[in-house]
Amino acid sequence: MMRLASYGQVALVVAVLAYLGAVYVMPSQVWMGFTINALAMTIVALSWNVTGGFGGMSSFGHAAMYGTGAYASAVLQVQFGVNAWLAFGAGIMAGALMGGFIGALSFRYGLKGSYFALVTLAFAEVLRICAASFNITGGGRGLQLAIEPGVAALQFNKDRVLTYTLLLAIVALVMALTAWLKYSRFGAYLVAVRENEDAARALGIDTYRVKVTAMAISGAFGGLAGAIYLQLWLFIDSAVVYGVAISVVALIGPIIGGAGTVWGPLVGTLGLHLLGEGAKTALHNAPGLNFVLYAVVLIVALRFLPQGIMGLAARIGAFGRKGGDDA
């Protein structure tokens, strides 16, 4: 399913898998806790990758979908006593709806490029302010789930190994869906839209529908990530789940790892978190410095790694068969 193009990519993927496996046997709990966070963010990165990577529609506001997933699930659980599993599913749905809605509006009026990026950001801001202002969303205080560990309430925070394993499984699932998407007709259409929208229309592609659908799929992944965040922390507030930091991490990971590749979002997000964590340790937990580092890496990647790390790896020991197919 996830075709690799070179020995370099194989080595990279093996290294990532080895790391993810090694986390189980690392003596310090810190590694697992930190990798759990990285995996949770990888899901948003995978979400961004659907639209920003395959579709070339770079969003600056993926927090809109993330936060909506988190809030939909939290409101249902806290205010309406809905079962956590149902609420979790509803969070995914809500993310998909929000993505589809933003996409439908933006693409209906032909927004592209920087305009699309800015409008998604504005949507995330509107939602953030709303969530901080209404009672049903807990206003400025946010929402806190009742603590009841166990399967019924989807709360596994006590058991780190289980949490980690579940997240690994979910990331694997989302990556498998991404790979399936990439090699499906829909994926080909999405890439065609990115490469040349007029040509795509001429060849029978309903580009509006493709773009809106991509936003809905991306929104579902984003909503999933938000709903997971809620179950991990049992508490949300608007400044975090609708915050710009989510939108930023969602896009930096895939761009650095390789936008429009299946492995790129994982490689990039994991790499960033490792880098950020290393810097934090070296600099004694200085606030914000990890973001400085992310930003510098982003600038360097934009200039020197147009295809991200996966693209760089593709050039190392290429298999010498077809070009263009870079996992």
Add this chain to the structure above:
Amino acid sequence: MSSLILPAVLNGLTMGAVYALIALGLTLIYGVLHIINFAHGSLLMLGLYAAYFLFSYLGIDPYLAIIFVVPAFFVLGYLLQRVVIAPMSAGSEQNVLLVTLALSLVIDNLALFFWTSNTRTVDIPYAWDTVEVLGAYLTKGRVIAFFAALLVAGLMWLFMTRTRTGSAIRAVAIEKRGAEIVGIDVNHTYALTFGIGTACVALAACLLLPTFYATPQVGYTFVLVAFTTVVMGGMGSLPGALVAGLALGVIEALGGLFLGESLGQIGIFVAFILTLLFRPAGLLGRKPT
């Protein structure tokens, strides 16, 4: 209620003038370089800190600080464009937005690291004096900012239309190739424009600080307002930015009056989304096909 509307509108106008001043720099940069500078708000934040430190360490009044801060920021802007933005974005529009986003992350988070998230204010009592206008009490500092914004917009217009440099900038904005052929140094002109835009935002910072505060996050709050102003005014239009800035100030003030303080800003973003969707060429412009 109706007795509250006029003061709200007048207050909104004074705040709007600051928005306009910030947006003037941004729209100038867009109009000439055709790039969206995401770091504009962060530069405003830097300007606020610059004025703050000049006041707290050297006792320089923020209004006086203008003569130091504005030239310094002109140089800063010039260098940013020349050394970071242009070389790193490799000519792609999407990359420029991402590079300036990254730049804003660097600036904001370094500010957080060095200056902490504490709110910094300067104590200049006269700025808080009130003046009575049409029965409404307005803060003096804001009234000064209002007239300064009008003055700067006027000066900028004169600069663009009456000076050689202004003509060169306009030539580059309209037809880059042509300007190159007649011997204008385009990269220099771009950096010059970026410098002027940055100087504008520094001026706005000096005018804003007496009645406002500095925190590392303040840039992000303003950058979205500035985008809204620029888009509503018609990307690249100086008079448009002025009018839109004032309008947004009023929208925000009335939003706050009717929806409550916390929802007040929502008016701005809703205006932003609606403008982008329905009138991407600005309220006064025509929709491009």
Add this chain to the structure above:
Amino acid sequence: MLEVRNLTKRFGGLVAVSDASLDVPEGAIVGLLGPNGAGKTTCFTIIAGFTRADSGSVRLNGQDITGMAPHRICGLGMVRTFQIVQPFAGLTVQENIAVGAYLRHDNRRDAMAEARAIGKRLGMGAMLDRPASSLTIAGRKRLEIARALATGAKLLLLDEVMAGLIPTEVTEIVGIIRQIRDEGHTFLMIEHVMQAVMSLAETAYVLNYGKMIAQGTPRQLVRDPAVVEAYLGHGAAARLQEAEHA
């Protein structure tokens, strides 16, 4: 197969197409000629649904398709190519063609197989795995045809697919188009290369300043004074006549 009636399109004050009509019978190769700026491409964009005409109608196989979206028109069996070629630059040649093939094939394997077959038929077998951005102009023009063909459309609108090619390349494309037509396709082609039009088209229309000024076989058209004037300027026909008589 295609009936275009009284199309008019204005851009501001400029009338790009003015009351233009044409017919394309099934199995034919019809030419659309005219000097630069005559409105040929504009006609195509309207027929294929990319722009709306101010007035006039387009019927495909008897069905009114005026104002229909391009992707639906493509689904009904008519596809256009672009004068300024529009490859999916980041994809390989085969993947480019496959985008068209997905219209009739819902999975990657079939679409890619179809793309390979079509690529080979158009003499692009050796280039299938190359990125489209690496193709020469002749290769890109061919790719335009290949993608269009892959959609399974029966009526192909070709916009200057021979412009910028050297004579041997023109000859090759002429052969390919004739072969595709013999397999049951119909063509409406905008063309500047007279040699190609003469050897391919049974009928041709001539557009000048947005108006259809002539229709006939290519041979008739090159003798038509109105056509000669349109191409060579006012008074050219008279001068030619004089030259012939002298």
